[in-house]
Amino acid sequence: MSGAFANTAIPAARRFAAFASGVQPPGEVLDAVGCQVLDTIGICLAGHTLHHRPRIENVALSFGAGAATALGSREPVSAPAAALFNGCLAHGLEADDTHIGAVMHGSSILVPAALAAAEEQDADGQTLLWAVALGWEVAIRIGLGFPEAFFKNGFHATALGGPFAAAVVAGVVRGLTEDQFVSALGIAGSQSSGVFEFMTDGANSKWLHGGWPALGGLVAASLAQSGMTGPETIFEGRAGFARAFARQEDAATFVEACDDLGAVWHCRDVAVKLYPTCHFIQPFLECTEILLRDTPADRIASITCFVPEGAAALICEPWHVKLRPVTIYQAKWSLPYCVANLLVHGSIDVATFDRQDPDETVMAVANKVRFEVARTSFPRHLPGRIRAVLVDGVERTIAVDDVLGSPSRPLGNERLTRKFRDNTRASLIAGGADDVIAAVEGLRDGISARDLGRTLRAATIRPSGRAPSSPSSKVASSPV
Template sequence: MTTTQQQRAHTSPTAAEQLARFAAGLRFDDLPPEVVQRAKQLILDLVGVALAARDLPASEAVRAVVRSMGGTAESTLWGSGEKLPACNAALANGTLAHGLDYDDTQLPAQAHLSASVVPTAVASAEATDADGRAAIAACVAGWEVGLRIGAAAPGRFVDGGFHPTAICGTFASATIAGVLRGLDEGQLANALGLALSQASGTMAFVDGATWSKKMHPGWAAHSGCIAALLAQQGFTGPRTAFEGRFGLYNTHICSKDYDLETLVAGLGTTWEMLRISMKPYPACHFIHSFMDAALYLKETHGLEPAAIDSIHCKITEQAIAIVCEPHAEKLRPQDDYAAKFSLPFSVATALVQGRGGLAEFSDAAVHDRAVLDLASKVTYSVDPESTFPRYYPGWVIVRMRDGAVYERREPIHRAAVERPLSEAEVIAKYRDCVGASLDDERAEALAERVLNLERQSSLAAVVGLMAAAVGA
């Protein structure tokens, strides 16, 4: 049966059609106050971590590429001020957003979705002169679609070697770009079908210090924008993009272990984006609770690194291949990005430095002799009581040279729904992130506009402040 025949044959709406109907019909006034507030905090957090990554070599490389392509001046490159076609601006800004691995994550989707959602929304809103209310509603539509795609098969994309951020982000971005360009539900369903043919990005980055992971949200944003533009011009895509025999789940996870009901249940009433967790540390989320546990032990018991005999971590089995292996590489990460995916380095950093900010995950920090010596004492085993995939748990046991043993378990990661960051903590992280890019006056003005985004008649003032970076 051809795709066209399949589209004509079904009598009830497919998952793509149901998601498209929801997204096309969602308006700002439909959003509960807590959803609006959360959306603005997530946008502010994402803008901060993106600007913090402005001067990374990978960021400079992607800017050079999109700059060389030229094209219509529609949307702004963050931290630069240059304007390019919306799809290319989304590519560059999405890559910045994930450059430090400091952007938020959601379980059970296991995806860094805001790094695609926000760049797509800002670029598309600029290109269409949409106001802040429309931008917020589009972001929420994108989050809800993308997160449900991951939640319908929790952990299964990673098991199959795919990065959920790249996969789910493509569909989220197609939704956002389509909504802001005024696509009807039929066109949006086509855009989701076209996104299927572009949804890509593997977990190969865990095997070495490469930049490929950084581009996953950017490429997802670019692909989603292209899917929406094609659909706007009448290009069709398979309506069975998710449940079809060659749909997403039957090709990307190669099993029947997915739940289509989760994909569409509670649309407009249950808000998955409220479960997004911002990152307190610029490192893989699997590591965060271990750092919290290590910091707790250090502060509570006054642990001195030189007096530590061994450190044992009990960790979620799925995380071992990401942050514990290959063991030799994790003990001595090659650069700052590899350090973010090293459990031994991160736990040792917490115990030696007593903190875990941007400076502790810099290229200079990976050569710290005291940290590397302590990292060599870290061992691990599977956590039999792991709370994953609901949470990112951590369990640290420190044995001292004098025989004393200290233990701390964190079953629920900080910034989870049950342990949310306060708005003051969100703003403090944002200020730390933009300190090297914006002067205090511009930083405060940008935060004020983002936290009142629904009052903005356009995003021109917002992106203007983001473009006016120090030394840009």
């Protein structure tokens, strides 16, 4: 059934603007978003403890002081600094959630943007949650509207759609009018960027694909409120988004994806990650963990992973590079490296990738891993299937219909809370995790964005800029 904003004669930016300025998300959507906020904060704090990461704070904190929170720091910073820094932390760890159908990592952009904007504007907690929910709906429809088109042209959907979604987030917090929302979206279109070339040599510039859209959305909303105008036809125009990035003359699929705005809330269907790796790898890790429950690793001669074609291009090709990733960051997109790490070490967590170089022992075992392209339910679901051949010739096949943490197999609040505690064990003082959980849970009941920020800063275990004394805690490494 079409939503209230279904009208192909109206430009998409206008439809998004009417939606963002005129819709209140239902309570169950805000509950889901609250869980995403907590998960994202935990991921940022885990990322902050890494020994081997780009020191984004050296740039972000030069933006000056303000009322916003740079996660892991005790001192308030400016909203642009917080959006950039927290967005990089949230996305760079590769533990952020995904809307699988849209292939969109929304929370790593939307939560940093919302927290920064809401602290700056002294907004209440419910407004923060509304902003994230509305921004998610825009981001998801951009992803659903151009299926696989961005990746085929070398672009990262999250980085392209993120500035639009973050502009909606900041616009909701700032109370933009419908016309100002249109301009904010038009301005955001000039900030869409992000290519996959980092995969070639394992550069970690992909961290920026979370931080830059969050910052860009704040800037777009501020400029629109200050009188700058943006093109209303930013999405479907002659030189607009669809033609520039998707290489499509016809935006019919995008129009169709927008038809249920206000009627269907896709942000409830976001999948949470269990491991700090590419999401496409995770069902195969789950299958391998199931295998290892009753099969010692030294009895496994080979493992064949049956990978969807759309995922194989990212996690399997070129295979010789995946077998021996150049950098540890590149290893996060290597199916054989990640599976082999389970065989060698028995787990995958934040510490797995917090090292200078890839593990030679793991790369040697990676030669046991193979892949075949298979027809699956991807991208509607993220299934996994492996066939293991043991040293005595016995074969075992293990499959999951959808990855754990997906809408069809949700983690539940208890496991999400456990993941948050694991992620923040090295970052927060004793009792700090309880305080942050209570603050996030209170966002709908009177806790303001600044209250949350103050709680986070007070709970931080060390001053900003000091390296942690031990490797980071796990991102919940086991599905059991």
